[in-house]
Amino acid sequence: MSLDSEFKAELEKFLADQGKTLLDLTESLSDSSSTNASPPIEPKHDTVPETVVKHIVSAPSSHRRRLRLFSGRRPVPNGEADFDNWRRQTQLIVDADDLSESEKISRLTEALLPPASNVVWALGKGVSAKDSLEGLEKAFGTTSDGEELYLLFTECYQASEEFPSxxxxxxxxxxxxxQENDGINAGRMDKARVHQFSRGCLYNDALLHTLALGKRLPPPDFVSLLHEVRQEEQKEKEKEVKRKSGQKGKGCHEQVVPQETDRVAELHEMMVALQHQISSLMPSGSAAAQARPEATNQRSNGRQRGPRKPAYRLICYNCGKDGHRMDECNGETNAVLVQQKIAARNQPAGNAEGRQ
Known part of the structure; x- marks a missing residue:
């Protein structure tokens, strides 16, 4: 693609975005050159795009914003506006004092697609922008009267998981x-809005309590109320983030508990293994202990030399303390003390076996 054809394609694209054509550009340039007394200066080839763009942007008509498309079809196609929103935008153009009637009707018709454009065409040639908008209102506007629309307003409630804003x-x-269909006076709109919002906001009692709308006179207008509601939503969102971060920290702390539980279970298995080892060493001592009762009974009537210590004392293999068994223990596990007691028991201590 040559430079000239590429420039022409870009220029046509730019003009289309601005609602212009090459013919409009030619007429605009000719009008500008006729009013300029100075001789025309031949621009260089590389400065032509910049010169043309500056001229188009500086033109008063290029500042206008195009209306969104409207066809009247249902459901509303992508890229188009529904009639109520489109009509409100168009009403601003129809009521504008700085626009000529031809400019108004031009901007209105260029935003229409069939079947909406057919309605304006049926009104006849030379119809005004106001009459065109009224015709479209009859064809695509609401058929409900103001009282019915106000009743719909009073029966509107907040949906589940819908933000208050x-x-x-x-x-x-x-x-x-x-209000546009004479269902309510403009002076009563703020009061009616606050009343229905307080009545229909079903899932945000804390927000309503904070705003205290019923005690405020005069009631806030729409923009002020929307701003306050969005502020409270932001505060609640920040609180929710903090609550979630706190729960994550708590979850990390609780993850340590299973590791400690596994350690206790491991120590318990070690205690059971040690108990089995000790049980295997017990028979010889038990037999000696069973052989002595007769001699002990024979000397029971004689002189006693004092209380005789048992050969093996009871040791708890859970806490390591004396006097109770592991199945009777309510204390905390102390593996170090248990191992010390077992090691001390297995070591010979003086005349522990008694006299022969």
Missing amino acids: DYLLRLQDLLIRA
Whole structure:
């Protein structure tokens, strides 16, 4: 693609975005050159795009914003607007004093697609922008009267998991439609909006308590109320983030507990193994202990030399203390003390076996 053809394609694309054509550009350039007394200066080839763009941008008509497309089809196609929103934008153009009638009708018709464009065409040639908008209102506007629309407003409630700000926006749309069809006076809109929001916001009692809308006179307007609601939503969102971060920290702390439980179970298995080893060493001592009762009974009537210590004392293999068994222990596990007691028992201590 040559430089000239590439520039022409880019220029046509730019003009299309601005609602212009090459013919409009030619007429605009010719008008500008006729009013300029100075001789024209031949621009260099590399400065032509910049010169043309500056001229188009500086033109007063290039600052206008194009209306969104509207066809009247249902469901509303992608890229188009529904009639209520489109009509409100168009009404601003129709009521503008700085636009000529031809400019108004031009901007209105260029945003229409069939079947909406057929309605304006059926109104006849030379129809005004105001009459065109009224014709479209009859064809695609609501058929409900103001009282019915206001009733819809009073029966609008917050949906589950719907943010209060989104609910307020839905309320505002219904309230505007009711007001446009004489369902409510403009002076009563703030009071009606606050009343229905307090009544229909079903899932955010804390927010309503904070705003205390019923005690505020005069009631806040729509913009102020929406701003306050969004502020409270942001505060609640920050609290929720902090709560979640706190739960994550608690979860990390609780992850240590299973490791400690595994360690206790491991120590318990070690205690059981040690108990089995000790039980295997017990028979010889038990036999000696069973052989002595007769001699002990024979000397029971004689002189006693004092209390005789048992050969093996009871040791708890859980806490390591004397006087009770492991199945009777309520204390904490002390593996170090248990091992010390077992080691001390297995070592010979003086005349532990008694006299022969």
